[in-house]
Amino acid sequence: MRLTATARAPAPGTSRRITATVTSMTLSVSAGQAVDLRVQSVDSVLDRVERSLQVRLLPDTVVRKRRSVGARTVRDTWVRIERRSLDKIPDQGWNGTESAARLEGIAQPEWHGCVVWRNPDESAMWRADETGLLPGAxxxxxxxxxxxxxxxxxxxxxxxxxxxxxxxxxxxxxxxxxxxxxxxxxxxxxxxxxxxxxxxxxxxxxxxxxxxxxxxxxxxxxxxxxxxxxxxxxxxxxxxxxxxxxxxxxxxxxxxxxxxxxxxxxxxxxxxxxxxxxxxxxxxxxxxxxxxxxxxxxxxxxxxxxxxx
Missing domain, CATH: 3.90.1200 (Aminoglycoside 3'-phosphotransferase; Chain: A, domain 2)
Structure with missing residues (x-):
């Protein structure tokens, strides 16, 4: 599988975009496997996020990191998707971006909504938060x-x-x-x-x-x-x-x-x-x-x- 994200310099009012070229065999995210979302297939994850948030992600803006994936949407928002193991989710939950939306006097992107789920064969959870675009790079x-x-x-x-x-x-x-x-x-x-x-x-x-x-x-x-x-x-x-x-x-x-x-x-x-x-x-x-x-x-x-x- 070859995934290429087009490199474009971010400017005020645009999303985060970086060059990311990953060449690898298509891998699945499964239990017992060292997870690196830069090389493992996330197609099903992106599909689920699009259905749940009722939005389309723009393929040429996808940014892949070890445990997170992000992309701009057709409605000029940004979606960040993260996979976190259960032992890294404290009793307080896993809603930092959501709960930060109530903070006052802080310059931060506006929070719009989220979707959270767990696959039955994983000891981890997935979370996707949709926010406003960043005002700069x-x-x-x-x-x-x-x-x-x-x-x-x-x-x-x-x-x-x-x-x-x-x-x-x-x-x-x-x-x-x-x-x-x-x-x-x-x-x-x-x-x-x-x-x-x-x-x-x-x-x-x-x-x-x-x-x-x-x-x-x-x-x-x-x-x-x-x-x-x-x-x-x-x-x-x-x-x-x-x-x-x-x-x-x-x-x-x-x-x-x-x-x-x-x-x-x-x-x-x-x-x-x-x-x-x-x-x-x-x-x-x-x-x-x-x-x-x-x-x-x-x-x-x-x-x-x-x-x-």
Whole structure:
């Protein structure tokens, strides 16, 4: 099977489109099989989504990722389809994009509707959310290697949305990397990499996007999307996540720290900085990751600050 998505540069008012050419034998998504939607057939999934949402997906806009597929529709909306294993779906459910629609003061695509189902032979569920189109292209990949051109207005919009999010209430718990964040997870992640003696207890939990990186925001008009994992998290999680995804461009990482200064200067923000550093410096660290040295230096500085009280 050969699937080709036509490459077109996104512009304001258009959908996300990227080049994706996959050549492989047609595979089915079945139980017990390592799932990668970039190479496995999703024809039946797309057909089901079209029938359920009563819409036609545009084939030349299809974007395939490891566990999600997205496409523009004939009614100028965007449909994102995700497959998630049952053990990655917490008790709170799996409706992040839907529940984020009620949040106020945040620049995000409008949510229109969804369909959720489970095939009897899979230990996983499927979910398709239909939203408005993005107002621009994603800023870049999750981890940037070059500085993007962002205006002061863009940074103001980012700050306004993050501040508005943190000021709201939710019973949801964030699931960064599809793992529910808890005090135990924070402590385990930090202690697994840093042996210094300091208290890892989180004092303040606030609503967070929980997957804040450069692939989930648009420019030149700011918008924040992919809300699957949002929920309550330690103060500073979002700021630290964005900083970590910027470290290969030191000037950009510095800008993130300046813009979210109050987060980083808080005790919880320092813990979240170490939490982010633990993912870079931990057992799965890549020796050629350009972020290693800067993450190591920042971790040493933050630990000294935490020990000083």
């Amino acid at each position: 994603p800023v870049g990949s999750a981890i940037l290697s070059e500085a993007p051109e962002l205006t002061d207005d863009w940074w103001e919009a980012l700050n306004a949305s993050l501040d508005a999010l943190a000021a709201q209430d939710t019973g949801r718990i964030a699931t960064p990397d599809t793992v529910t964040i808890t005090q135990a997870l924070v402590t385990e992640s930090i202690r697994g990499v840093f042996s210094a003696d300091f208290d890892t207890t989180v004092e303040r939990w606030v609503p967070a996007h929980a997957d804040l990186n450069w692939a989930n925001m648009t420019a030149p008009t700011f918008s924040l999307f992919d809300w699957e994992d949002w929920g309550s998290a330690p103060l500073g999680l979002d700021a630290s996540s964005l900083w970590a995804s910027s470290l290969a461009v030191p000037a950009l990482a510095d800008r993130v720290r300046r813009e979210r200064r109050s987060d980083f200067e808080s005790r919880d923000g320092k813990l979240m900085t170490l939490f982010a550093c633990s993912k870079i410096l931990g057992p799965y660290a890549h020796p050629e990751d350009p972020r290693l040295e800067l993450a190591r230096r920042m971790a040493e500085q933050v630990i000294e600050e935490l020990q000083a009280g």
